[in-house]
Amino acid sequence: MNLLLTNVHYTSLLAGDEGYAVSAPSTISIRDGVIDRICHQSEFNMSLEDFDTILDCQGKLITPGFIDSHTHLIFAGSRSQEFEQRLLGASYQSIILNGGGIHSTVQATRLASEEHLIELALPRLDSLIRSGCTTVEIKSGYGLSFEHEIKMLRAAKALESHRKINVHTTLLAAHTVPKEYQQRPDDYVDWICQDMIPYCAEHQLADSVDVFCESIGFNLKQSERVFQSAVKHGLSIKGHTEQLSNMGGSALAARYGALSVDHIEYLDLPGVEALSKANTVATLLPGAFYFLKETRKPPIELLRRHNVPMAIATDVNPGTSPFADLRLMMNMACTLFGLSPQEALRGVTNHAAQALGKQNVIGQVKEGNCADLAVWDMSHPSELSYQIGLNSLYCRVVNGRLDYV
Ligand code: NIG
Ligand code: FE
Numbered sequence: 001m002n003l004l005l006t007n008v009h010y011t012s013l014l015a016g017d018e019g020y021a022v023s024a025p026s027t028i029s030i031r032d033g034v035i036d037r038i039c040h041q042s043e044f045n046m047s048l049e050d051f052d053t054i055l056d057c058q059g060k061l062i063t064p065g066f067i068d069s070h071t072h073l074i075f076a077g078s079r080s081q082e083f084e085q086r087l088l089g090a091s092y093q094s095i096i097l098n099g100g101g102i103h104s105t106v107q108a109t110r111l112a113s114e115e116h117l118i119e120l121a122l123p124r125l126d127s128l129i130r131s132g133c134t135t136v137e138i139k140s141g142y143g144l145s146f147e148h149e150i151k152m153l154r155a156a157k158a159l160e161s162h163r164k165i166n167v168h169t170t171l172l173a174a175h176t177v178p179k180e181y182q183q184r185p186d187d188y189v190d191w192i193c194q195d196m197i198p199y200c201a202e203h204q205l206a207d208s209v210d211v212f213c214e215s216i217g218f219n220l221k222q223s224e225r226v227f228q229s230a231v232k233h234g235l236s237i238k239g240h241t242e243q244l245s246n247m248g249g250s251a252l253a254a255r256y257g258a259l260s261v262d263h264i265e266y267l268d269l270p271g272v273e274a275l276s277k278a279n280t281v282a283t284l285l286p287g288a289f290y291f292l293k294e295t296r297k298p299p300i301e302l303l304r305r306h307n308v309p310m311a312i313a314t315d316v317n318p319g320t321s322p323f324a325d326l327r328l329m330m331n332m333a334c335t336l337f338g339l340s341p342q343e344a345l346r347g348v349t350n351h352a353a354q355a356l357g358k359q360n361v362i363g364q365v366k367e368g369n370c371a372d373l374a375v376w377d378m379s380h381p382s383e384l385s386y387q388i389g390l391n392s393l394y395c396r397v398v399n400g401r402l403d404y405v
Helices: 080-087 092-097 102-111 114-130 146-161 185-202 220-232 249-255 269-278 286-291 300-305 326-337 341-347 350-355
Strands: 002-013 020-022 026-031 034-040 053-056 061-064 066-068 133-139 166-174 208-213 236-241 260-263 281-284 310-312 373-376 393-398 401-403
Touching (some): 002 373, 080 092, 114 133, 114 146, 146 166, 185 220, 220 249, 269 300, 281 350, 310 326, 310 341, 310 350, 326 341, 341 350
Parallel strands (some): 208 236, 236 260
Antiparallel strands (some): 026 034, 061 373, 393 401
């Protein structure tokens, strides 16, 4: 399948503060899912007969397909009543300690079949697709048993056969200690390390392993054991770290070569230095910050000063971020955390690609990269962080194939 896009303006993101470079009218040729050639319109000299489809983009803007590098897209049930409780003063932590929170979603997710989980996830995925996504990371973590964690990972991967989307799966069995193990959390960690991670690696069910390193999740020692097992079995690692307190989870994850550490509102200078040293991405989740009415912001200025790449993701989940819109997150990252629209664009493209270990394949409009693109009815990329709720996506290209939404 060969596709030719003519009359496009594409964004190339330059380093530092040089701003966006929006190209002159260009032509992008795509062969077998790969960006083959990008050239100035006037330099185009290939035979049009070589192409199965030719799309005149009439001067529209092209960006890399967006990458949502942190989601909990697969779940059943709703937590709207907990939202009401929190508005009346209950804390997120007290709700989980009283058996609700993540446990409530675990209960609902265990009861749902794989097919039902897929059905429930599709509208959420469609919303992410409308916000320009071509790749979505999806975590398990609401099963917390062999049968149900595997069911979640299978449902996540199966979404690729329902929509034009690339899915990166992450095992998050270390999300919280399930009720069956409440008195023996270390036994639960043993099970994750000895059974769950080896099985997922052997059967290629997960690309990465994640841990919620927090007082209501797993302590440093337990988190380290999970990271060790993941590394031993060849899986990349990620962390939910420094979300509600500073435990040192980010620095620990960085020591094990984590692709990213996510949330990081409570990250301190030694943590930032550790990320910088390990080239670990700092993933900002402004939806969870906003929805939990958190007041402590991630240390953006320190991250900039230490050249730590910042990704932005939805964290879409029923408890802390019920928002399936990556462009809303770009807007929130600008308005709540002070990112520039240019940083926000990097956060959902090349830095998000790095957060999945795929920076050489996706996240840039570049010859040789996978042809995952988003075509927008806009004239300047700053509009991506500016407009919310208007469907300005014209179409996507996913693995070299056109898709209209
Ligand atoms: O990313 N912090 C832990 N995990 C999710 C929330 C999970 C839930 O409350 O269901 C998060 O915020
Ligand atoms: Fe999360």
